[in-house]
Amino acid sequence: MATMSMSIPFHVPNIPKPQDIYSIKPDNSNTTRFVVSQLPNELTHYPASDLVDQPPHPNKPIIKPGDLDTTPFTYVDTVQGLECLRSKLEVADEFAVDLEANNYRSFQGLTCLMQISTRTEDFVVDTLKLYHFIGQYLGAVFLDPKKRKIMHGAGNDVLWLQRDFGIFVCNLFDTMQASRVLKMERNSLAHLLVYFCGVSANKQFQTSDWRIRPLPREMLHYAREDTHYLLYIYDKMRSQLVAGCGSTEYDDPLLEVYSRSHNVCKSLYKKELFNEDSYKKLFGLGDAGLDSDQTNVAARLCKCRDRIARDKDESTGYVLPNKLLIELCQKLPRTESEFLAIAEAHNCQNHPLILDNIGELLKIIGNLDSNQNVAQIDYSKQKGMPEDANTKQSHLEMQYMYQMNRPQGYYVTAVYPQPQACYVNVVYPPGYYISAKHPELMNPVYCTVPQYYQYQIC
Template identity: 50%
Template sequence: MEVGSSQSQPQSTKQKADALQSLSGPFSSSIAKLSGSSRGIPSNKDFHFYCNFNEFNAPITEIADTSQLMLDTIGYSSHLWGKEMAFPDEFDDVYDWLVNVNDELFERFDVSADEFEKLRKQEEERGSKLMSLVDSESGFQLVYGKKKGLNQLMEKDLSSSSSSSAVKVASRDRKTMGTKQKIPFHIPTIPRPQDMFKIVVNNSNQPFDHVWLQRSEDGSRVIHPQEKFSALDFVDKNVVEPVKPPPTESTSFKLVEEVKDLKELAAKLRGVNEFAVDLEHNHYRSFQGLTCLMQVSTRTEDFVVDTLKLRIHIGPHLREVFKDPMKKKVMHGADHDIMWLQRDFGIYVCNMFDTGQASRVLKLERNSLEYLLSHFCGVTANKEYQNADWRLRPLPDEMLRYAREDTHYLLHIYDLMRIRLLSASTESEDSVEPLVEVYKRSYDLCMRLYEKELLTDSSYLYIYGLQGAGFNAQQLAIVAGLCEWRDVVARAEDESTGYVLPNKTLLDIAKQKPVTTNMLRHLVKSKHPYVDRNLGSIVSIIRHSMQNAAAFEAAAELLKEVRVETASEENTVSADGNEAQLPESPARLTTTATESIGGGISINDSMTRNPPGSVHVKESLELGSRTAGICRNGQENSSHSGAQATVQVLKKPSRAFGAMLGNSTAKRKFDSDKKVSSLTLLFLQSFGAFIRDVLV
């Protein structure tokens, strides 16, 4: 390559645009040509060598600067995005940035397409045409961004149609009101409630102690207060004319943040016969989870209780009213709420009606609360905050409104569903009336008792994605060791195991088997603070686990058999055209583990002699501001043998859950290279026209 002594004048933007337009064929073909020609560029050490020569370095630098300028222009085009999306400084963050920009682009395209389709349908109904919206030069119909034209027209049409149908719009509709607001499920800047409100929890590896329940005479079990009654005792067949509740704007509301307000709420609940309840929860930044909010509605008032600030006061003031069998508690999908009330407040519910179970008995189209609000109340619910970070304080008005809507209409839905169930009971030929069936299901939900997640010798077998990963014994040993390490850290720091070390990252580490801190650091890319602070300890665990791989040969072989069986069952179709029965879950591993596998050695035997995950975790782990040497039973670990103590209590996933852990999951989870290349190409295709505009 020869470069003249005199510098040529820089090309004008017009010339650059012409050069780009000269690329024949579609944009993807041009990219393919450029990609092919890039093979001639030196790589690795050769690249750095040629960079020493100006003839090579000058054009490469110009290309890099031009590319950087284009990407920066995209990121700082706040007039297009409505916000700045600056190109990241760290190279490791570039992929995430590309994905976010790509998602934003397609989100806007979807919104524009939806707006156009809705407007065209409205115009067709009126018999008019959309010629006024057509750009005479390009022929495209402009939709997105014409706020003063299209959006005002649509808002006018929506207001007229909503008033005629008497349907309330409780929130913004993404298809008609603009881009859907993205609500993060985790806000890293939020101070931890455990620290702010001095919340004390017991994360030891021991079963949960239901201290607020009486025990049987022999002390072998706890007695739920609802045991004194049967489901039939709570059935209410009285028909009451349902009265639709007023809108939230005209209903009395109280945000309960002080003890005196909590006492007033308890007094009001003692004076009513029924009330609706819902909870908002966060499980990502605590080991067992935190109940962040409690919503309560009577026929005339709505209450939102800050259960983080008032955590130690909730049980003493509300325990009796929830236990009172004479008061009906209406909840929706109470499976988890019942558990959270027991765990955090020692509250045990008696006499509950679950509208989610009622929708199943009535065989409605869907069972979600969002559907029930629309179906029975004509209310379009805002579900953007369903998975929001409810630890946020103070709560924004939008989140408070969402929380109120979850219980504000629930008693009215209860009235309407009860009437339908009574009507269905007269027509039913079944031995069990539909209304009674709902109460039996709700009764059973209340009788469930919370169980703490415990670490056992087989816990690692239930990690999502493991069954389809195809790991050998050595990799399986690493999974078990890391599973125990993150459990110890999560319990000590009151963090979720997913925050300490996500399943995907854990499986990636086991797959790559990094044996140095540099290899591990490069693999995790500083995305997990607890991993960054314990690189040395984790590498030691990996090495020790690899040496202990012989203890996992039987488990690896059994996983292989299950994987083959799962694959064959997924490809099998029954004679009548229906899918074959779902494969068994990893729970089969624990039941089959007692059977002798090869050489007369059972998995249980090998676990006893060389327990999986018996990695000595007594090394110093820098857990924030303190050092943890906690063994598996949650106590101080004074010897290696103590780390092997376990409590054999483990919830096993269902057969359907086991099916989700099959080969399809592995393919989706581990084919990351293909995802990166396809998304990058998709991004380049999407921004082809935009880049041309930037150059011009």
Template identity: 40%
Template sequence: MNSVLNPEAPEFYPHLTSVTQGGYTTVHRTIRSSNHLPLGASYDLFKTFTDFNVVTRQLSENVVAQTNQILVTELPAVKLRLNDNEYNTEKVVDANDSMVDRVNIHIDTLSGVNAPSDAFLESVRRSGAWNATPVIAKIQVGSTMFIGAKNVPRPQLLFKDPVDNSDSLWVPKISDKPNNIKPLALSILYNDEGEAVGYEHPYQVELELYHPPGELIDPDPAAPAFPPPLEETRLTLVETAEQLDQLVAHLATVKELAVDLEHHSYRSYQGITCLMQISTSEGGDFIVDTLAARDHIHKLNVIFTDPKKLKVFHGAESDILWLQRDFGVYVVGLFDTHRAARQLSLPALSLKGLLAHYCNVTADKKFQLADWRIRPLPAELVQYARTDTHYLLYVWRRMKAELLARAAGQPRLLLAVFEASRQLCGATYNKETIREDSHLQLYVRSRKQFNSQQMAALKMLYKWRDAHARELDESTTYLLPNHMLMALAETLPREVQGVNACCSPTPPFVKQHLLTIHRMLLSCRELPQEPLLFPAAPTTRGAAPAQPARPHDLHDLAHFADRSEDQPINLERAEQLLAEGFPFHPDIPAFEPAAPPAAGVVSALNVDAKLFIPPFDRYRKYRTLAQIEEKKEFKEKEARIAAISKGNELIKTEVLIKLRAAATQLDAAPRPAPAADADDAAPATDADAGKKAQRKRKISEKERKEPPPSRAEPPAAARAAAKPKNVKLAAEPSATLKPFAYKNVNYTKFYDAEKTRKQPKMKFKKHK
């Protein structure tokens, strides 16, 4: 090694020489000494000596301590363990690989192998940063194209008005009210409990007084002209305040405009309106970048609230709310083509279906799930956005003609669509609030059956996820998708690995809060598991209240034609049915009335019934009663268990109650009357006392053979009265039969005395 490599530190060379030479010598001696250590069976034999164990343990501790001092500079988080050879070998190998890789990188850097290319440096200088340009990815799934991008900056970070995701009441952003009949006044609405639920619609009075102009209702003098192709139509991008002012000036000169919005909700809690498309017959197509011109979109209120201008939307339920939430823009004078398609009962109600029906245009809807935050917009997304509004004005004219023609020139169907569209404009935006039962909507959709522990986990995870989504301004499905949330609540994994198994692939948010999720699930496992009584199907049918039984005749009319509200009613037939008193007869005998309707439904199958209750209603009533009884029993058991740990107060109370009841029963029990015989009632004499005082006496042969007389033999009448009634014996014993005394029987006669006395003699052989 030459000192020229480090001319500023000439003393480094001798130090390096001593270290390397001394290190090599030490390593060589260490290897040679380790080769003399016993192996295999010899090692097992040496392990039986205490001194050998002490020495080897001390050596192992020294090796681990010295190795940790070396590894701390390369892998600070790694610490070798004592008596864990497999773990220590793995970590030493990792440390060696890391050091070798670092050495190779430094060698390549000095030799110029890893020097950046000129093209890379030029791209960095042009973009300003290596990750400034989004990396776009396209994934085709069936007929839908997913367009995503990495390195997309979050647009909400650049908003002048910060996003408010708290539970506070949402305040409308409108500050000026053009085209007003009533001046701007924001009034708070309250519910029956006195809680504020929102603000009154600023244009409520204008919407109530709105009536479409006559030119929108009268038939068109000529058929509408088909719009030119997209390639021949002018396209204008609006990104600045000056360009937006020019758009407002142009819209002031037209009477009809088609509007659509593009929304993004995956990386935002409330969602972001990213794009607005506007088309007019005179000016062509306009694409407004609502992210760049967000603070100036409110200028469109002058056009959107003008009742003389028609705004054509398709499916405006969400668009109306998005305009209010992000820009404070309201709409007066709306025609919704989706409502018109429902009024015309068209087979396809989507915009794609309308374009195919009226314009013979096949709209490509594969980009409907694209990330509209991408800037600059790809050409495919621009083409897709223009298609949504380019043909919409022509569709409105065609639908207007069909509505008038279907009503024989009368505007009633057309006015019905305008009325439905007016009601859509009256909706107001409010923040999503989390209630105690918000998680039940997800539970009902899943069609699963959870116990009390699983429901507690679902509720806890649902609220926890929502709180973090509000704080980070991310959607709940991005942080923790719904199917993963249900899997965690259903499985309740005991180990951390189980959480990863339920969330595969694991979202970044779950990786950051893995231990927190695991602790929450373990806490739910420790909750007492309440019984799941009669689980009903998670549908609205199961949650509906039980309907009371009808107090009149029930008929089986399954064999007649179904008469629903959608079908026309034959009034002549209805008058005839009412006049004849519904002369049909049921097919099932159980529904046959045996009495006038005023006396109730009484069938021959159940003559005691005053009112017929269908089987399903009986089951629901029984189910409710059974639930109450079982829950009551469960609560009592739970209270008893709690009493054991709280001083046994409840147990003591129950014991006292039972002791009092037993004492009451003993006091109320009849006492036995004294015997009527004189012999039994005679007092005890001195002779009897003397007999009792004798401790031992010899039993004679006569007493041994003859049983002693019974002391308290009840009379025959008493025995007959004490015999249980309604009991038939197999054979009635004789009245003269005496009880047999088993204790005084001589059992020696059953054995052979000779065999018992004579014992076999053992013969022993003498050994000389």
């Protein structure tokens, strides 16, 4: 009887957050762009030409590795196990690496698993449990230019290693880059496994929630497959590159692969910073049919969810999914019941972060009339009084106020003081306004037409 294969979704909602369990506190601030500001010397002082076949590739027959069931395997989830792994890598000339991450329940993403294979053994490292020790124990072997690392599509992996563990990779052979130089039909690891090894990998766990613990046997099997055959694939691809297979546009195809791989390693991880134009990157915004006011609501909702996501260490898509955000902008609900009816269509009516912040979200949507287009505001210039403003007081002073948290928006005031009072002439545009002279004493007042407000200063 055939056995049914299990399936793990991309999000298992009842998993305790690893950040809480293991005291993982990333810097989600919107100020520092680089986690590490410069590359280590090993990556700047070694050109790719010095790394080709270092250490020298053995001139012996290429042997396909045994099946996973016959290969020694270690699951590493203790510091003692991590130290043992380091000892084995220190005497290895080369090793294969892959990572599994979760980008949905953390703001910047979180590496959940590291797979490593040598010529004789497979290892899977629980990078959540050992988060605070990975860099200390494995950083040196990854950076060692005398050890070859084999990875597939390492672009994200080298950045995740920097972001989470401060690890840099030197001396990389990226099999995806090799497949491109060899002009292979497809560049995926799944294709290389079939082409070189005759192995059909089950990719159903590729987008699974890798935070789950303990890891089911099927997920461990999938994780091991990603590195178990990678050194053998490297052998086969290197042989073809040396023989001049694939493209004829390169004088030295093997050097081309090392050069491309080395450039991948020289990428620096950058945090994505939020600015007033970030809402323009909202997926689906261009096809949503929003008018200028609705687009401005989208900009403000994006800013609000970015702040919540950073504070709670969640992805912006988890805090407020894009499709829900856009529909809120299209329908502009005015009441909590209208809001939740829209959320229910996206299965978000019981979302804890939406329920916790529904008042603020409704306030942003309800302030449609006061919204200025943030993309058109020039912070560097003071604008003059609009022609339709009441200018009977010659000493009116136009000032732009700071952007407040609640309600979110820009405040423009015209002020003229009196001995015991501060008068505010609300000119343009309609919205919330406060006194420029004494903002700490004044509550914002919403105005829709130019008019006078008098505040008594106590």
